[in-house]
Each structure stands twice: as C-alpha cells, then as structure tokens.
Amino acid sequence: xxxxxxxxxxxxxxxxxxxxxxxxxxxxxxxxxxxxxxxxxxxxxxxxxxxxxxxxxxxxxxxxxxxxxxxxxxxxxxxxxxxxxxxxxxxxxxxxxxxxxxxxxxxxxxxxxxxxxxxxxxxxxxxxxxxxxxx
Numbered sequence: 703x704x705x706x707x708x709x710x711x712x713x714x715x716x717x718x719x720x721x722x723x724x725x726x727x728x729x730x731x732x733x734x735x736x737x738x739x740x741x742x743x744x745x746x747x748x749x750x751x752x753x754x755x756x757x758x759x760x761x762x763x764x765x766x767x768x769x770x771x772x773x774x775x776x777x778x779x780x781x782x783x784x785x786x787x788x789x790x791x792x793x794x795x796x797x798x799x800x801x802x803x804x805x806x807x808x809x810x811x812x813x814x815x816x817x818x819x820x821x822x823x824x825x826x827x828x829x830x831x832x833x834x835x836x837x
Contacts, residue, residue: 732763732764732765732766732818734761734762734763735761735762735763735826735827735830736832737761737762737830739787739788739829739831740759740762740786740787740788741756741785742756742757742759742784743755743784743786744769744771744783744784745781745782745783745794746775746779746781746782747780747782755771755773756771757769757770757771758770759785760810762785762822762826763826764819764820764822764826765814765815765819766797766800766814767783767812767815768811768812769783769810769811769813770808770811771808772808772809773809774804774809775799775802775809775811776799777799777801777802778798778800779798780796780798781796781798781799781813782796782797783796783815785822787829789829791825791829793819793825795815795816795819795822796815796816797813797815797816798816799811799813800812800813
C-alpha cells in the first residue's frame, strides 16, 4: 500500500473543505425547500400603519427564508412574513433581515425567523409536491 503525499491529499475531494471554493461557510442546520406554490407577503410595521408587499419566495425552512423583491430594506429590520399555502393554511412569522444583496434591480434578503417553527417545517414537508431541496 502506497502512502499519498500531502499534495495528493489536498487534491483529493474527500480531504477538501466543502466550502473551500466559495469562501462561504454554510451554518444552516435545517433543510431549505424550494417552493413556488406559496403566496408570500412581507408585513412592515410603521409608526402609524402596516404596509404589505408581495415578494417572491426563493427558499424556506423552519428557521428562515430567502425572499426577493424590488424594495430596499435595511439590515436587521424586523418584519413579519405571511405565508399562504394552496390548502388555505396561513402562517404569520416574525423575522429579521440578516443579509441582503442586490442584483439587476432585485433585492434578495436572507431572513431569520425569531424562533424555530416546527409546525411550519412539518407543513412544508406534508404539502410538498415537487421535491426540490437547497443545500
């Protein structure tokens, strides 16, 4: 049996850090579902009123979501996310904006829910028809 050199080990896929190429460390511990069948509304509380904004849901888990819209929000802004499923089930979840990026006139926001929502996670799995997952 021959021993690999250190250089060969670095080239071996099994010895590489999975996030080495991107520089991004994925700290997610929940499965993110890609869902196009959930109507998603962001509720932003102002001083005297609450405004509603339809957004695109890019992916979601029991701990957070990624949304896209054409409105700019500040980081750490507290919002409520209203999720309306085709079966009529509605979830209203408090969240905060943890990160954002802008691309071609669209803002993408990473949301962290104020608490883990196991009921949402169960309903996501139960109502899933297309099994698309994000790693």
